[in-house]
Amino acid sequence: MATAAAQRTAGTEADGTPDTAGTTDHQRAFDAAVAADERIEPRDWMPDAYRATLVRQIAQHAHSEIIGMQPEANWITRAPSLRRKAILMAKVQDEAGHGLYLYSAAETLGTSRDELLDKLHSGRQKYSSIFNYPTLTWADVGAIGWLVDGAAITNQVPLCRCSYGPYARAMVRICKEESFHQRQGYELLLALGKGTPEQHAMAQDAVNRWWWPSLMMFGPPDDESQHSAQSMEWKIKRHSNDELRQRFVDICVPQAESLGLTLPDPELRWNEERGHYDFGPIDWTEFWEVLKGNGPCNEQRITQRRRAHDEGAWVREAAAAHAAKHTGGAGGTGATRA
Amino acid sequence: MTATGPAARPATGPAPVPVTAALALGDDALVLSHRLGEWAGHAPVLEEEVALANIALDLLGQARVLLSLAGDEDELAYLREERAFRNLQLVEQPNGDFAHTIARQLYFSTYQQLLYAELATGDGAFAPLAAKAVKEVAYHRDHAEQWTLRLGDGTDTSHERMRRACDALWRFTGEMFQPVEGLTADWARLEESWLESVTDVLGRATLPVPQGPRTGAWSAGAGRQGVHTEPFGRMLAEMQHLHRSHPGASW
Amino acid sequence: MSTTDWPLWEVFVRSRRGLSHTHAGSLHAPDAEMALRNARDLYTRRGEGVSIWVVPAASITASSPDEKDPFFEPAADKPYRHPTFYEIPEGVKHL
Numbered sequence: 001m002a003t004a005a006a007q008r009t010a011g012t013e014a015d016g017t018p019d020t021a022g023t024t025d026h027q028r029a030f031d032a033a034v035a036a037d038e039r040i041e042p043r044d045w046m047p048d049a050y051r052a053t054l055v056r057q058i059a060q061h062a063h064s065e066i067i068g069m070q071p072e073a074n075w076i077t078r079a080p081s082l083r084r085k086a087i088l089m090a091k092v093q094d095e096a097g098h099g100l101y102l103y104s105a106a107e108t109l110g111t112s113r114d115e116l117l118d119k120l121h122s123g124r125q126k127y128s129s130i131f132n133y134p135t136l137t138w139a140d141v142g143a144i145g146w147l148v149d150g151a152a153i154t155n156q157v158p159l160c161r162c163s164y165g166p167y168a169r170a171m172v173r174i175c176k177e178e179s180f181h182q183r184q185g186y187e188l189l190l191a192l193g194k195g196t197p198e199q200h201a202m203a204q205d206a207v208n209r210w211w212w213p214s215l216m217m218f219g220p221p222d223d224e225s226q227h228s229a230q231s232m233e234w235k236i237k238r239h240s241n242d243e244l245r246q247r248f249v250d251i252c253v254p255q256a257e258s259l260g261l262t263l264p265d266p267e268l269r270w271n272e273e274r275g276h277y278d279f280g281p282i283d284w285t286e287f288w289e290v291l292k293g294n295g296p297c298n299e300q301r302i303t304q305r306r307r308a309h310d311e312g313a314w315v316r317e318a319a320a321a322h323a324a325k326h327t328g329g330a331g332g333t334g335a336t337r338a
Numbered sequence: 339m340t341a342t343g344p345a346a347r348p349a350t351g352p353a354p355v356p357v358t359a360a361l362a363l364g365d366d367a368l369v370l371s372h373r374l375g376e377w378a379g380h381a382p383v384l385e386e387e388v389a390l391a392n393i394a395l396d397l398l399g400q401a402r403v404l405l406s407l408a409g410d411e412d413e414l415a416y417l418r419e420e421r422a423f424r425n426l427q428l429v430e431q432p433n434g435d436f437a438h439t440i441a442r443q444l445y446f447s448t449y450q451q452l453l454y455a456e457l458a459t460g461d462g463a464f465a466p467l468a469a470k471a472v473k474e475v476a477y478h479r480d481h482a483e484q485w486t487l488r489l490g491d492g493t494d495t496s497h498e499r500m501r502r503a504c505d506a507l508w509r510f511t512g513e514m515f516q517p518v519e520g521l522t523a524d525w526a527r528l529e530e531s532w533l534e535s536v537t538d539v540l541g542r543a544t545l546p547v548p549q550g551p552r553t554g555a556w557s558a559g560a561g562r563q564g565v566h567t568e569p570f571g572r573m574l575a576e577m578q579h580l581h582r583s584h585p586g587a588s589w
Numbered sequence: 590m591s592t593t594d595w596p597l598w599e600v601f602v603r604s605r606r607g608l609s610h611t612h613a614g615s616l617h618a619p620d621a622e623m624a625l626r627n628a629r630d631l632y633t634r635r636g637e638g639v640s641i642w643v644v645p646a647a648s649i650t651a652s653s654p655d656e657k658d659p660f661f662e663p664a665a666d667k668p669y670r671h672p673t674f675y676e677i678p679e680g681v682k683h684l
Contacts (some may be wrong), residue, residue, distance in 0.1 A: 043651070066384065073379040076376075077376055078577065078579065078580045080587075081412050081416075081581070081589040082368075082401070082405075083402075084589055085375070089375055089391055090395060093388055096388050097388055097631055100385065100631060104615045104616065107615070112594070192589075195584075196587050198584060198587075311382070311435070312382025312436070314499070315383065315436050315489070316382060316595065317495075317496070318488055318489050318492025318496030319595070319620075321496075322488040323620035327620055388627070388634070389626070389630045484626065
């Protein structure tokens with residue numbers, strides 16, 4: 001996981017201000033490490049653009065975990081059995097935890113969590129657009145687990161080998177913990193698929209609504225993807241958007257069959273020659289619209305996040321004030337050994 | 339016993355299960371867990387999202403064991419009417435601000451820890467559950483205490499909010515010590531220990547011990563008799579609607 | 590803003606008795622007591638630990654950034670510190 005301390009204690013004078021002669025050496029060492037599949041660690045020299053790309057990506061990833069709690073938390077109070085309720089609470093809790101791991105990873109790059117949250121709240125940093133869709137029925141909880149988490153895992157597994165150490169380590173932990181997320185979603189849909197006609201219809205409706213947005217989660221097609229090439233070169237990203245999307249489709253088709261549900265794409269069929277499923281065109285207009293803020297829930301999600309943060313301010317202030325009174329300043333105590 | 343749940347199963351263990359008591363303890367845990375679940379996505383800081391969810395999950399786990407002792411957990415949770423629930427009125431009170439949630443946690447978890455510690459030492463039907471749960475509850479109480487100290491002795495604002503919350507919930511604390519049929523406990527001594535413990539925490543938090551009555555005309559023992567407060571009906575409506583919309587379905 | 594900023598803590602978890610504490614990650618907390626509790630909730634909720642240390646990130650002193658610098662390089666050319674450096678005749682046991 002993230003060694004945020006290293007960044008903090010080192011300051012930046014030692015590693016962040018290359019003299020002109022040193023830059024090329026630094027760059028060469030960095031390039032060699034990336035080429036050799038070694039990890040870059042927080043206090044290593046790294047190109048400014050690499051650092052900026054990582055902060056942007058890790059922050060967006062962290063924000064997605066936090067905003068992603070909302071559509072599912074929407075159903076905690078209505079979960080139809082106590083078993084499902086426990087599972088859903090544990091899952092939403094994991095998402096908060098994953099957000100925390102990722103904010104920690106971002107902090108090793110010298111950006112505080114408060115700065116990142118501030119950027120989220122003011123709309124200067126994004127989160128995954130998928131969470132701007134509403135959860136209209138209980139089956140949506142299943143569809144999110146199966147499709148949205150499925151797509152996320154397809155994206156995330158390669159990130160466990162990302163060139164930046166703290167991010168890669170956070171992803172290892174997250175992927176391990178998330179393995180139950182997708183399964184619980186699938187199991188939930190399976191129960192509905194095998195249930196009453198009403199339950200089956202509920203499941204099919206949810207899959208119909210979540211399928212296309214899930215495919216959009218892999219980002220724009222490779223030829224339109226703004227940051228892809230550079231990220232691949234830096235080994236932050238290991239596979240292209242289209243490659244991962246295809247992998248996801250290939251995985252989902254047989255899984256849908258086992259659920260007794262159909263995927264809402266008339267053009268979906270096996271292509272013997274390619275060894276992959278062909279699928280219909282994605283509505284990228286919708287993608288860009290949601291990204292721009294015109295999705296069904298953009299406003300609602302960010303408003304709730306901001307409200308929780310603002311309404312919690314007095315609590316955070318109280319704890320800081322208490323610490324200042326009792327320990328002579330927050331963080332001023334030594335290590336606590338147990 | 340007016341609950342619609344099935345009667346106690348024939349005893350297989352050392353002690354028969356007192357259904358009324360299983361429902362009382364189970365409903366406390368179920369309802370408080372539900373209330374804490376409402377915080378998801380709204381907590382004052384991310385670390386607290388994780389902490390509140392942990393407590394909610396512990397309580398839900400306890401509820402499932404306890405309700406299963408009394409019958410089918412889902413039938414009991416989803417198909418009983420408001421008047422058949424046996425939980426304390428304290429746990430059904432709305433979350434309010436974070437101070438209200440913490441005050442509710444302090445009052446309830448102190449009670450639960452004392453009660454479970456006593457049940458754990460006996461050989462009654464609840465001893466095994468209580469032995470496990472008392473460790474969870476000790477952590478819940480500690481969490482509530484830590485926050486009571488910080489909010490009470492934090493800023494002027496937090497002190498005032500915490501004081502108001504402690505006051506507001508005080509009148510629901512008397513009913514905790516109404517004897518529950520089927521539970522062997524020294525209720526008077528529990529109440530004494532509870533008062534002592536809560537007074538100590540409030541004192542260290544620079545908060546006054548509320549002066550109002552600990553029972554009201556409407557509150558004394560009422561939750562245990564199936565008389566609840568208005569917010570509870572709406573909570574149940576939300577909790578039960580999906581399950582009830584699909585009679586007989588499995589999830 | 591600065592009044593609400595909680596400091597950063599590094600978390601070390603002993604996964605079971607007999608093993609060292611290992612760095613698990615970091616978190617924010619107003620003080621050491623809360624840091625311990627947050628660490629418990631965040632890093633051991635799947636039974637990953639039996640003991641936790643929390644250390645204010647600001648209290649950690651780290652070696653210089655370049656991991657291949659004079660701090661570590663000289664240790665690499667002293668093979669006689671390792672048992673494999675020595676040749677022992679075949680058949681000699683318990684050595």
